[in-house]
Amino acid sequence: MTDLALGDRKRHQEAERLFARKRLLSVGLPAVAAIYLVYVFFAFDVPGLVERARLDNAQILVADSYSHKTHVTLDTRSGEVEVAIEGEIKGLYPEHLVPDWINQPAEGEARVDLGSGQFAEIRDGAVWLHLSDGKVIEARPTSKGVESILPEGLDVPVNVSNTRLTVTLEDARLTVTRTRIEVLRYFFGWEMFWFDLQSAYAGRSATELAALAFGSERVDPERHNIFGMLRDFWNNRVWRHGDVAWALVETVIMAFIGTFGAAIIALPLGFLAARNFAPSLLARFGLRRVFDFLRGVDGLIWTIVLSRAFGPGPMTGSLAILLTECGTFGKIFSEALENTDNRQIEGVRATGANAVQRYRFGVIPQVMPVLLSQVLYYFESNTRSATIIGAIVGGGIGLFLTQAIITQKDWEQVAYYIVLIIIMVMVMDSLSGWLRTRLIKGRPVK
Amino acid sequence: MVDLAAHAPDVRQEYMALTRRRRMYSGILLVIFVLLMVASFDLAESRNAGGFWAGIRSVFDFPASVLSEFWSKIDEFPGNIVRFLPSLAETLNIAAASTILGACIAVVLALLSTRGLARWPRLIPVFRRTMDILRAVPEIAVALVLIFVLGGGPVPAMIAIALHTAGALGKLFSEVAENADLKPVEGLASVGAGWIKRMYLGVIPQVAPNFLSYAMLRFEINIRASAILGFVGAGGIGYDLRNTMTFGRGMFDQAAAIFLLLFATIVAVDQISSYFRNRLSATQR
Numbered sequence: 264m265t266d267l268a269l270g271d272r273k274r275h276q277e278a279e280r281l282f283a284r285k286r287l288l289s290v291g292l293p294a295v296a297a298i299y300l301v302y303v304f305f306a307f308d309v310p311g312l313v314e315r316a317r318l319d320n321a322q323i324l325v326a327d328s329y330s331h332k333t334h335v336t337l338d339t340r341s342g343e344v345e346v347a348i349e350g351e352i353k354g355l356y357p358e359h360l361v362p363d364w365i366n367q368p369a370e371g372e373a374r375v376d377l378g379s380g381q382f383a384e385i386r387d388g389a390v391w392l393h394l395s396d397g398k399v400i401e402a403r404p405t406s407k408g409v410e411s412i413l414p415e416g417l418d419v420p421v422n423v424s425n426t427r428l429t430v431t432l433e434d435a436r437l438t439v440t441r442t443r444i445e446v447l448r449y450f451f452g453w454e455m456f457w458f459d460l461q462s463a464y465a466g467r468s469a470t471e472l473a474a475l476a477f478g479s480e481r482v483d484p485e486r487h488n489i490f491g492m493l494r495d496f497w498n499n500r501v502w503r504h505g506d507v508a509w510a511l512v513e514t515v516i517m518a519f520i521g522t523f524g525a526a527i528i529a530l531p532l533g534f535l536a537a538r539n540f541a542p543s544l545l546a547r548f549g550l551r552r553v554f555d556f557l558r559g560v561d562g563l564i565w566t567i568v569l570s571r572a573f574g575p576g577p578m579t580g581s582l583a584i585l586l587t588e589c590g591t592f593g594k595i596f597s598e599a600l601e602n603t604d605n606r607q608i609e610g611v612r613a614t615g616a617n618a619v620q621r622y623r624f625g626v627i628p629q630v631m632p633v634l635l636s637q638v639l640y641y642f643e644s645n646t647r648s649a650t651i652i653g654a655i656v657g658g659g660i661g662l663f664l665t666q667a668i669i670t671q672k673d674w675e676q677v678a679y680y681i682v683l684i685i686i687m688v689m690v691m692d693s694l695s696g697w698l699r700t701r702l703i704k705g706r707p708v709k
Numbered sequence: 710m711v712d713l714a715a716h717a718p719d720v721r722q723e724y725m726a727l728t729r730r731r732r733m734y735s736g737i738l739l740v741i742f743v744l745l746m747v748a749s750f751d752l753a754e755s756r757n758a759g760g761f762w763a764g765i766r767s768v769f770d771f772p773a774s775v776l777s778e779f780w781s782k783i784d785e786f787p788g789n790i791v792r793f794l795p796s797l798a799e800t801l802n803i804a805a806a807s808t809i810l811g812a813c814i815a816v817v818l819a820l821l822s823t824r825g826l827a828r829w830p831r832l833i834p835v836f837r838r839t840m841d842i843l844r845a846v847p848e849i850a851v852a853l854v855l856i857f858v859l860g861g862g863p864v865p866a867m868i869a870i871a872l873h874t875a876g877a878l879g880k881l882f883s884e885v886a887e888n889a890d891l892k893p894v895e896g897l898a899s900v901g902a903g904w905i906k907r908m909y910l911g912v913i914p915q916v917a918p919n920f921l922s923y924a925m926l927r928f929e930i931n932i933r934a935s936a937i938l939g940f941v942g943a944g945g946i947g948y949d950l951r952n953t954m955t956f957g958r959g960m961f962d963q964a965a966a967i968f969l970l971l972f973a974t975i976v977a978v979d980q981i982s983s984y985f986r987n988r989l990s991a992t993q994r
Contacts, residue, residue, distance in 0.1 A: 289914070296809050303806040307863045321858045513756060516749040523746060559976045563937045563947065564968055567954060571771035573764035576757030650847040651937055658756065661849065665941065668853040681850050688845035 327674035331454040335365055335375050337385050337444040339404050342371045344385060348454050349672075350447070353501050356460060364448075375446045377435040383446045390444045392430060392437050394419065402428050402439040409439050453675050455501045462495040502676070507663060511687055513577040514659035517652065518645040518691075521584025525592050526638045528585075533596030534622070540600060550593065557590030562648060566655050575657035583652055584645050595637055599630045635702055639695040646691045650684055660684060779965040789966035793949055797970050799863055800945035803938075804931040807867045811874025812924045818875060819882035820908050825891055828904045840883075843876025852938050866943035870934050878927055885919045886912060918989045925982040932978060936971060946971060 334350035337343070346361050348354030361367065364376040373385045380395040389403035396418070402411040408425040422429040428439040435448040458465040464472060475488045486494070497505040532550055534540045541547035566583040573579040608625035616624065653661030660680060667676045754761050779786070820826050822836035848869040855865035893911040902910070939947020946967055953964040 289917075300806060300809060303802055303867075306802060307806075307867065309864060312859055312862065312864050316859050318858075324854065324857065509756075513753070516753050520746070520749050520753060523742075555976065559972050559979065560968075561933050561936065561971060561975055563933065563940060563950075564971065567950075568771055569764075569768070572759070572768040573761065574757060574759030576759070577753040578757035578759075578761055578764075581753050647845070647847060651849045651941075654849055654941060655937075657758075661847070664847070664850055665853060668850070668857070671857060677850070677854070681846060684847055684850070685842060685845040689841060692841075692845075 324674050326449065327672065328678040329453075329675070330449050330451050331675060332447045332449050333362070333454075334445055334447045335373055335383075335385070336446075337371065337373070337388070337390075339388055339442055339444070342388070344371060344373045348460075350445075351501075354455065354460060360460060360465060373446075375448070377432060377446070377448055379433075381432060381435070383437060385444055385446070390437065390439060390446070394432075400430060400437075402437075402444070404439055404441050404444060406441070408441060411439070453502075453679070455499070457499070458492075458495050459500045459502075461500065464492055464495055502679070507660070507680070507683065510653075510658075510660040510663050511683060514649045514653055514661065515646060515687070515691070517577050517580040517584060517649040517659060518642055520581035521649070522588055522638060522642040522645050524581070524585045525588035526634070529589050529592035529596050530634075532589075532593050533600055536593060536597040537600035539603070539605070540626075551597075554590040554593035554597075557586055558594070559590075560587075562587045562652060563655070566652050570656050577653070577656075577658040579656045580649055580652045580658050583656070584648065588641060588645070591641065592638070596630075596634060599633050599637075600626065603629045632702070636699045639699050643688075643691045643695040647688055660687075775961045775965050775968075778961040782962040785962060786966060789963050790970060793946060793963070793967055793970055796939075796944075796946045796949050797974060800935045800939060800947065801932065801974070803863050803867050803870065803935040803943075803945055804928060807870035807874055807935070808924060808928045808931050810867070810871040812878055812920070812927070814871070814875035815878035815882050816913075816920065818879040819886055820912065822879070823883045823886040826886060826889070826894070826908065826912060837883075840876045840879040843872050844880065845876075846873070848873050848934055848938060849941060852943050853941065856942060861942065861944065863944045866935055866938040866945070869938065869943075870931050873934075874927055874931060878923060881923045882916070882920055885916050885923075889915045922986040922989045925986055929975070929978055929982055932975060 331348060332350075334345075334347050336345050336347070336350065338345070344367060346356040346365055348356070356362075366374040366376075368374070371385075371388070373383075375383045375385070377383060382393050384391045384393070389401065392400040392402075394400070394417075398414045398417065400411065400413055400417075400421075402409055404410075409423075409428050411423060411428050413421065413423070420431045422431075426441055428437070430437040434450075435446065438445045438447075455465070464475070467475070472492065476492065478488070481488060481491075499505075532554075535542065536547050536550040536554070538547065562583055565586045566580070569582050569586075570579045573582065603626055607629060608621055611621050611625035649659060650661040650664070653659030654665040655661075660683065664677065664680045664684070667673045667680060750761075818836055818840055821828055822833050822840065824830070824833065827833050827836075848866075851869035851872060852865050855868055859865050889912050893915070894907050897907045897911045935943075935945055936947040936950075939945035939949075940951050942948065950964060950967045950971075953960040953967065
């Protein structure tokens with residue numbers, strides 16, 4: 264009786280202690296995390312960062328990623344007016360394609376309609392900007408600077424100095440410097456996405472293109488319109504669809520070679536490192552350390568080391584993934600092999616099977632589903648890593664992405680690449696999921 | 710009995726036919742796989758600057774030159790280690806902070822997208838898609854875009870990794886939460902607890918050990934990610950590594966010190982986290 268009571272009290276105390284510990288943990292852990300975050304907040308100087316943040320850059324970035332601008336530029340030295348998308352040579356409008364909101368009555372003259380009753384007139388080396396409330400801003404570049412006449416009570420943002428005048432309207436901007444007058448207007452959408460301006464199909468509406476595609480009249484007598492369109496789309500010089508598609512293929516290939524190559528190499532090594540199959544303790548111990556080393560060194564270091572030997576390109580990326588994953592797979596495979604059921608192997612042995620047959624019919628069927636599902640899972644996640652590794656080794660879509668970001672102006676292309684990468688990863692995700700359920704029917708996926 | 714015996718040859722034949730068909734399918738799959746592998750290898754080889762067979766011979770040249778320089782300046786090694794400790798701390802801080810932030814977002818997203826627990830069951834697909842997109846966006850893109858807006862430093866990398874972590878952990882968390890026992894939640898609902906209280910008192914205590922162990926696993930991955938992001942310009946030890954590498958000539962001893970630091974850190978964190986994860990799964994049983 265007393266013994267029981269004593270035992271009860273002991274259990275009671277134990278339970279109390281457990282509760283106390285749990286309570287401490289449930290309050291303590293979040294508190295530690297919160298304190299740490301406060302420390303990081305100051306260690307990373309977040310308050311200073313908020314001050315330094317370039318919100319104007321953010322605005323440019325967002326605006327550029329879904330819209331484009333058309334520049335009308337007068338070069339004061341040559342006296343010529345040029346119309347170009349994004350002000351780039353690749354986007355230069357040929358004479359017959361210049362949009363109808365730009366009038367060019369004579370050489371060196373232009374009348375640019377800026378919407379909602381506003382327009383800019385370029386004439387005699389000067390510019391007159393007519394605002395919607397009837398006021399006119401006049402500016403003239405001279406060899407000394409910019410002479411400008413500003414009316415009283417302007418309600419648009421104007422930035423004026425001796426050498427530069429900038430007027431920002433809602434969807435347009437006027438910039439005058441000593442050497443040029445530039446009027447630009449924003450439009451929604453990605454310009455030249457389908458055809459660049461050198462293509463014979465540029466500047467046509469969708470219905471026109473459809474009529475061309477199915478009509479008998481040929482724009483280029485050498486080939487059918489559909490092939491011509493495909494060719495011009497594929498070779499688009501601004502968006503480079505063909506190159507981008509190849510880059511995506513390269514990225515997937517890096518992940519493919521890396522993951523499956525590693526799996527092929529790691530399978531026999533996994534046998535050698537598994538407790539129940541290892542020929543000797545030494546081999547097992549040694550291999551385990553090799554796996555740890557391969558995994559621990561990390562993909563980044565492998566990438567650097569290998570790119571010295573193999574040069575830039577997708578092969579280097581593949582091998583970097585392959586080396587890292589060899590370590591991962593070696594570990595996973597050997598652990599899976601250690602968990603195999605010995606009875607099945609003995610059953611096969613009882614029929615007089617030799618060692619290879621025992622592995623083939625006793626072991627492989629047991630572990631294959633688990634291994635395959637792991638490999639497929641890593642394939643998907645390596646597609647993403649291949650994007651980043653590609654940026655370092657200079658191959659695949661990662662290179663395109665980082666280059667477009669470094670220019671700090673092709674944000675519409677950055678947006679395009681990011682969308683493509685998201686689609687690629689999602690496709691790989693569902694493909695690997697589909698393969699996993701197909702190949703491993705009826706087995707629970709770990 | 711007689712029926713069975715009469716059917717036996719049929720069954721046998723059918724079984725053999727089935728086996729043959731299965732073997733054929735596996736054979737075809739294998740051939741396709743080998744062809745894909747060879748074609749990919751060829752393509753990667755043709756688009757690479759240096760060839761595979763030329764490269765494999767010189768693969769040890771670079772490690773050898775790093776090692777020889779490391780040996781020749783072995784006396785500077787302790788100094789180098791100390792010199793790069795602050796940047797290692799920064800890399801670790803990026804990883805830890807982004808894991809904590811990402812895990813917090815992931816808990817909310819996971820609970821909102823788990824059947825039976827969701828606050829707004831109709832919005833489950835929306836939250837799931839959100840997590841898919843967060844997972845799919847490469848960290849490097851977010852980091853580089855944020856560097857353009859926020860300027861260099863650890864914060865862009867932290868945000869980028871945190872977003873990715875939110876997506877990756879959210880999916881795992883939601884799978885764990887799906888298996889949570891709903892009885893405590895119903896009990897709490899019957900006494901009038903709101904959604905937040907139901908989750909905090911009814912679900913979180915059940916799933917916390919699993920969540921924690923996934924978060925630790927993620928921390929390991931994030932250390933690697935933050936080192937890589939540093940290499941493309943987000944600060945930390947990756948940035949130092951690139952500097953010592955690209956300036957070349959006489960700085961390989963420092964590169965070797967960074968290699969060692971990074972290696973030791975990853976292995977140490979791996980060991981510590983697997984110790985704690987084992988303890989967590991032990992207390993659960």
